[in-house]
Amino acid sequence: MKNIYSPIKAVIENITEETPTIKTFHLKPVEPIVFRTGQFVELTVPGIGEAPFTPSSDPFIKDRLEITIMNVGRVTTILHNMKPGDVVGIRGPYGKGYPVDDFVNKELIIVGGGVGLAPLRSLLLHLFNDMDKYKRVSLYYGSRSPKDIVYKRLLPQWEKRDKFDLTTTVDMGDETWKGRVGLVTTILKDFKVDKNQAKAIVCGPPIMMKFTTFKLIDEGFKPENLYLSMEKNMSCGLGKCGHCRLGKYYICKDGPVFTFEQIKDLHDIWD
Amino acid sequence: MQQYFYLKKEDLGDLLSEINKSHALFIPSKKDDDYIYLSFSQLQPEEIIYSIYRGVEPIKSFLTHSREIVNEYFQSFDSSAEAKPIAVFGVKNCDLSSLTLQDFVFEQGIEADPIYKKRRENLLIISSDCTGFKKTCFCLAVGNKPYPEKNFDINLSPINNGFVVEVGSSKGETLIRRLSQYFTAATTGQIAGSKIKRDNVVNDLSQHLASVNMPPKDALQKNVREGYESGVWKEQMLTCVECGACNFICPSCHCFLLADDMRENKSRRIRIWDxxxxxxxxxxxxxxxxxxxxAKRLRNRFMKKFDFFPDNLGQFGCTGCGRCIEACPAKIDIREVLKALAKK
Structure with a gap:
């Protein structure tokens, strides 16, 4: 019987520095790990521990995956000090991921905050594989400062795509910044979409998710059309260890993506 | 196969001795006012007793361990290889009822935990009716009976000079077939006799619980939900020293932590009760x-037990064993918390 606590070995092939605190790890697992966009994996540093991340790469690529990681804790600090050739472990994927079938023939509003763009990149790459299926994709991305913007090299390429548009903002500009300044909520207006039908997908830090949700509801989006990436300390990934309970759900197995309709009546969802 | 057999009192020791040949058998041993499980092999025949109420350790401690290795990195690892299957005698209904919760967590869901599954399949449960109760017992108040109804292999109900033995599973049926020399068919009189004893215990415990005056079980989920913002959590938590005893002694609590352990240049994943x-x-x-x-953590504990589990499993995450009441050095009493919430 399969040992559910045993990770698959993966080699770090390459590391891209996205920002001073965020790196993308390009991983080659010894056997393919097939994930659906929005599902997460437990990335393990043997002897140290593991932490949950949603891959940021194209889910149609089966033999490699990329994970974009901010240096914030014990495991991520050690990951940030690792080099190409080093070995990590991967368990998963876990959770339900994005319900991409619900997005077909819809206008999609995608809102990212900071490193929250990482899971959304995987979603975008999934969508880019077959843009005929979707009416239009609009990405709204906010970061703290110009130097905190992830995927700087990719954003200009994405912008050239048909049926896609990008609006970025930073909380605080600097001498080089010519774009918008203000929280991501300040660019969430003047939508030219059918708000009864459009789907909005949000991923970012809890405070950003909270105010983005309120803003989108104010703008007229429907709670059942708002998809939120919820986060707690998912450990086992299988709904057993108990840590990531949110009301009657476990984020690891019932999420991590929930519609606002599913969770709006639960206590303390933004904590 | 029929459901009820009769076992003579003087044959109990021999029956257990036979079971101990094929299993590592644990039986209750009296220590002050409590029972602790000891290995049958360590005990003398005269030390074999019938326990009146539940033991100190919850049944979960035979299925998950407080700290155990669950993986050695990138190597095949079979932690479920145990020499002999375990048998436990004298398991009471509060523990049997908790098995529904533990099975839900570890055997069901997205994937089964292979370590738990193997131990659970191998575990032989010889349960028995409560013939008395501790002051802290409150199974009836959360909808449990002081006698087994399910999750056992065979159950012993004491009557004069012997036991009515009920078969609860195919494993129990096999056991009775294998050791048929100890069993005869139970008469309707014997079965009726065991039921009268059960009713008497239910009556006595009901009277005791009337003096405890807990809220009705049908109101518990509602009270906990509606008490979310109440001051009860803070009031009740003033003395908590965060020792975790209530969790570890609870037969229903299942939370665990996965951590890594590096020794002799070899890294392992360990699972620890959390x-x-x-x-x-x-x-x-x-x-x-x-x-x-x-206060938030106490509330979380109660929301999990009295809101999450009813919603997801249709059963409280509390079986009324009262162990947490005895274990708490700060005298925090689950019954009093539920009562305080009902008053608000």
Missing amino acids: SCLYANYSRVAGGANPLNTR
Whole structure:
């Protein structure tokens, strides 16, 4: 019987520095790990521990995956000090991921905050594989400062795509910044979409998710059309260890993506 | 196969001795007012007793261990290889009822936990009726009976000079066939006699619980939900020292932590029982901690037991064993918390 606590070995092939605190790890697992966009994996540093991340790469690529990681804790600090050739472990994927079938023939509003763009990149790459299926994709991305913007090299390429548009903002500009300044909520207006039908997908830090949700509801989006990436300390990934309970759900197995309709009546969802 | 057999009192020791040949058998041993499980092999025949009420250790301790290795990195690892299957005698209904919860967590869901599954399949459960109760017992108040109804292999109900033995599973049926020399068919009189004893215990416990005056079980989920913002959590948590005893002694609590352990240059993943009353239980990388006060952590414990489990399993995450009441050094009493919530 399969040992559910045993990770698959993966080699770090390459590391891209996205920002001073965020790196993308390009991983080659010894056997393919097939994930659906929005599902997460437990990335393990043997002897140290593991932490949950949603891959940021194209889910149609089966033999490699990329994970974009901010240096914030014990495991991520050690990951940030690792080099190409080093070995990590991967368990998963876990959770339900994005319900991409619900997005077909819809206008999609995608809102990212900071490193929250990482899971959304995987979603975008999934969508880019077959843009005929979707009416239009609009990405709204906010970061703290110009130097905190992830995927700087990719954003200009994405912008050239048909049926896609990008609006970025930073909380605080600097001498080089010519774009918008203000929280991501300040660019969430003047939508030219059918708000009864459009789907909005949000991923970012809890405070950003909270105010983005309120803003989108104010703008007229429907709670059942708002998809939120919820986060707690998912450990086992299988709904057993108990840590990531949110009301009657476990984020690891019932999420991590929930519609606002599913969770709006639960206590303390933004904590 | 018929459901009920009769076992003579003087044959109990021989029956257990036979079971101990094929299993590592644990039986209750009296220590002060309590029972602890000891290995049958360590005990003398005269030390074999019938326990009146539940033992100190919850049944879960035979299925998950407080700390155990679950994986050795990138190597095949079979932690479920145990020499002999375990048998436990004298398991009471509060523990049997908790098995529904433990099975739900570890055997069901997305994937089964292979270590638990193997131990659970191998575990032989010889349960028995409660013939008395502790002051802290409150199974009836959460909808449980002081006698087994399910989750046992065979159950012993004492009557004069012997036991009515009920078969609860195919494993129990096999056992009775194998050791048929100890069993005869139970008469309707014997079965009726065992039922009268059960009713008497239910009556006595009901009278005791009337003096405890707990809220009705049908109101518990509602009370806990509606008490979410109440001051009860803080009031009740003033004395908590965050030792986790209530969690570890609870037959229903199942939370665990996965951690890595590096020894002799070999890294292993270990699984440790966790406590939702520990300050870092819900902490995430970066430092955010949704359950950052003891009051929130107590509330989380009650929401899990009296709201999450009823919604997901149709059963409370509390079986009324009362162990947490005895274990708590701060005298926090689950019955009093539920009563205080009902008053608000």
